[in-house]
Amino acid sequence: MDPPLAGVVRLAAASRALVLALSLLARLLFRPYDTSATLHPPCLSSSPSSQDPAASVSVAGAVSSLAVWDGVHFARAAECGYEYEQSFAFLPLLPASLALLARSLFAPLVPVLGYRAVLVISGYVLNNLAFVAAAAYFYRLSALILKDQKAAYRASVVFCFNPASVFYSSLYSESLYALFSLGGLFYLFSGANTVAMIMLALSGSARSNGALNAGYFCFQALLQAYDAAVQKKRPWALVIGALRSIFIFLPFFAFQAYGYLNICVHGNSEELRPWCKAKVPLLYGFIQSHYWSVGFLRYFQVKQLPNFLLASPVLSLAVYSIVHYTKMLHQLFQSTSIHKQIVAALEARSVQSYKSSDVTTVLRSGLSAGLTNNAEGHSKVKQRKAAATTIASASAHDTMSNRGNQDQCSLLLLPFILHLACRHDLCLLVLLFIGLLRTFWFPQAPLIKDGAI
DSSP: OOHHHHHHHHHHHHHHHHHHHHHHHHHHHSOOSOOGGGOOOOOSSOOGGGGOOOSOHHHHHHHHTTOOTHHHHHHHHHHHOSOSGGGGGSOSHHHHHHHHHHTTTTGGGHHHHOHHHHHHHHHHHHHHHHHHHHHHHHHHHHHHHHOOHHHHHHHHHHHHTOTTGGGGGSSSSHHHHHHHHHHHHHHHHHTOHHHHHHHHHHHHTTOGGGGGGHHHHHHHHHHHHHHHHHTTOOOHHHHHHHHHHHHHHHHHHHHHHHHHIIIIISOOOSSOOGGGGSSSOOHHHHHHHHHHOOSTTTTOOGGGHHHHHHTHHHHHHHHHHHHHHHHHHHHHHHSSHHHHHHHHHHHHHHHHHHHHHHHHHHHHHHHHHOSTTHHHHHHHHHHHHHHHHHHHHHHHHHHHHTHHHHHHHHHTHHHHHHGGGGTOHHHHHHHHHHHHHHHHHOTTSOSSOTTOO
């Protein structure tokens, strides 16, 4: 393991120990705000594992109480399955992982603590280990995109100690989502498309917004289709990209189909639920709207003012970053440098495509024409390669002349790194999308000047 990567792993492990210690200290000093963990009715379909007696009721109760807020729903789904309509809002990767660990690795603890307490322990162990692995992938991906190990290390520090870090050490699905999203994108950037596709699909079975990771393959397919159009070839890249994107979408929609079969087809209700009658019966959207009032601008209510005040430090940072980023973009687009960079990059891609296609075409025609036409074919190849080299060198000269302005682009990444503290997955997607765009269009230019963000 590289020394910087080992340092990130140690830092991530230390951050998890600190977060867990602060969480336990807070539970000892303050009364828990959420008391839903104490409401634990038996499963509708009783299973033998859920009824194992616990030798120490007090210890088991204390451990089980660590599952709060969404963790209650994840633990319930792992213990009893998806019994109620609202439980389908919690995707199956984390519950399935908890049940697997509780019945295998931590099975000896079940007679001592009980099945539910062991599920909670499994969740805490799994999520904290997943976060450490996610931090390692975050560093490797950042180093690959930014081409600067120091900047990647600083970004990893921000990731490990962001204000919303407690969610990665609780019974939530953020850690698994971060692990498979960051790992999938790292392998995508490394060229291992099959591994990337599988990991991104798993991220979609952890959180619903994981399905948006299909956009990276869509963008990659568009770039490859552009090259195919320049070479006048069939755009098979679009077909491959579409299949990969469908594969990433598949876990989320398969889970929606599972919910439809359980509630609308095989449900015990005499009257169909409203979403079952819709043209597109999407269970997830109905649950978020009906049970949690999640929708566009629905959260902006007077009663939520205390929550906005609580989040005001991070919101202030986010607003400042957006304003600063907008001003910097305005300055860049006022100059013509960014337009020249894009044009030069497209010309370079076109020249490279023409070079490969012309060489292939001429060689094939030379072989078919026989030995007599071989000399003429080779002379054409040399002429076209010389012309292509001249165009490419001119484009490279234009790009290098604007390298001074490219250093300003490195600053554009700072708001997205800071936004990681907001627990908004979209900000991470935007950051990685910019890196993806940069890698495909300007693969030779570093995003960050040596040693400085």
